[in-house]
Amino acid sequence: MKKIWIILQKEVLDSMRDTRSWGTGLFWAVFGPILLGGMLIMIGSSFREDVDNSLTLPVQNPEYAPGLMHFLESQDVVIVPAPADPESAVKLGDVDVVLIIPREFSDDFSSGKPATVQLVLDNSRQSATVSIVRIQNLLESYNMYIGRLRLIVRGVSPEVVTAISVSEIDVSTPQTQAMLFISMLPYFIIFAIFNGASPIITDTTAGERERKSLEPLLINPVPRRDFVWGKILAAFPFSIASLGVTLIGFGLVFNVLPIEQYLGIQLSLNVATLIWVFLICLPIVFLASAVQMLVASYARTTKEAGTYLPFIALIPSLPGLALAFFPVKASLWLMFIPTFGQQLLINQMMRLEPISAWNVIVSVLATMLVSAGITWLAIILYKREKIMFR
Numbered sequence: 001m002k003k004i005w006i007i008l009q010k011e012v013l014d015s016m017r018d019t020r021s022w023g024t025g026l027f028w029a030v031f032g033p034i035l036l037g038g039m040l041i042m043i044g045s046s047f048r049e050d051v052d053n054s055l056t057l058p059v060q061n062p063e064y065a066p067g068l069m070h071f072l073e074s075q076d077v078v079i080v081p082a083p084a085d086p087e088s089a090v091k092l093g094d095v096d097v098v099l100i101i102p103r104e105f106s107d108d109f110s111s112g113k114p115a116t117v118q119l120v121l122d123n124s125r126q127s128a129t130v131s132i133v134r135i136q137n138l139l140e141s142y143n144m145y146i147g148r149l150r151l152i153v154r155g156v157s158p159e160v161v162t163a164i165s166v167s168e169i170d171v172s173t174p175q176t177q178a179m180l181f182i183s184m185l186p187y188f189i190i191f192a193i194f195n196g197a198s199p200i201i202t203d204t205t206a207g208e209r210e211r212k213s214l215e216p217l218l219i220n221p222v223p224r225r226d227f228v229w230g231k232i233l234a235a236f237p238f239s240i241a242s243l244g245v246t247l248i249g250f251g252l253v254f255n256v257l258p259i260e261q262y263l264g265i266q267l268s269l270n271v272a273t274l275i276w277v278f279l280i281c282l283p284i285v286f287l288a289s290a291v292q293m294l295v296a297s298y299a300r301t302t303k304e305a306g307t308y309l310p311f312i313a314l315i316p317s318l319p320g321l322a323l324a325f326f327p328v329k330a331s332l333w334l335m336f337i338p339t340f341g342q343q344l345l346i347n348q349m350m351r352l353e354p355i356s357a358w359n360v361i362v363s364v365l366a367t368m369l370v371s372a373g374i375t376w377l378a379i380i381l382y383k384r385e386k387i388m389f390r
Contacts, residue, residue: 003222007230012237020359028195029283032188033249037257051234055134058082058089061101065109065117068101077135086120096128097121097135112150116289186343187317189246194313196242197235203291204231205296206305224382227294232375235289241242243281247274256321273349280342280349280360283367287338288313290374297381319343330355335362336372 024355042265060082062069083089086098100118109115117139122315148158208214218227254269292309299305328334330348334343341363348355 003226004230004233007222007227008233011200011231011234020143024195024199026245027243029192029245030249031307032246033253033303036184036188036250037253040253041257055131056080057097057099058086058095058389059101060086060100061103061105064103064105066100067109067116067146068117068142071145072138072151075138090120090122091121093125093127096125096131098338099135100256122126130194131206183347183350185250186249186346187320189243189277189346190284190317190339190343191313192242193239193281194292194309194317196239197285197289197292198309198313200235200238201292201296202299202305202309203303204234205293206299206302210301225379228375228379228382232286232289232293232378235292236285239285239288239333240282243285247278250274269350276349277346280345280363283364283371284316284339284342286371287316287367290371292380294374294378294381297378330359332356332359332362333358337367338367341366 055076056078057072059069062079073079082100083095086095086100089095090098098120099119102116102118105115119132119135119139122128123132127205151160152156163288176225208217218224251269251274253270292312295308295312296305299308320342328344329346330341334344342360345355346361347358
């Protein structure tokens, strides 16, 4: 342990002198919270603006449906003349949606027949989604309103057409309602851990070989495994620092930024949750250092190592991004997959769901065993003399 400690001190001091390298790792740690916070503000602002403001609706032939026009205006809809070519205007994005009233609308409506209206829209334009859904809901409300009035005029209770009354019990919480955004957290957390260790590992492996300082180091009467452990452990402080900075950043985003004003949902991350996430992610620090140590040892130069390691960081973090769109229920067998098990546990914590102690234990042990196995491979690699001349 004394030899490993000496090597660790040497590598940490050398890495601390290279401020640009570890500064780059900390940049990625800060980048995640800033990006997610900006996304929450921009998306929330756009959504709230569309919902709170009045809806401008271009209508063709509004004189054929005065009752419908009056209903829409009572719902804060501003009626404006439709463009000459509604379909082209919608395709070009000049307007979000156009309502067309056919000439036969008045006759059909007066005779009690279903009166048809046409909505010209483009479902592929995300910016128009709020306006489209809003006008569709208003038309459906008007349809139900007129239908009830017709039944009352004929002496029939409107409740006759209601065969089933659905009473919803919403068990969601503000945390689960905003899960699309919260599910991105594991992606940024894993990415920060790997990027925190990447510059240090690159410098202590390919960097030393490129500077011709690896050979003088390895000819010392010290077992090669001590060098490997010392170099891997030297990356721990920087990787852990990136993890801590990322979690602090997310804590500030969710607890300081007025997210409720933008999304209408209050999100929060208490200190206990952040601590638990930090502890669960510690085995990934070992995995990130070990994997990058093995890969970077094959690289001839730091430039070559720099082309490999970003992909190494991207692969384990991608499942966290996919979880935002394809939720997976946490189960015991999934905990055997390094990084993926931790990402599922983080999602459960963010949703304030109960977590199985066995899931935590299996996730930690599986990640530690895989990391130890990869470290063993790195030790075998360093026992070969060609590691100095690769």
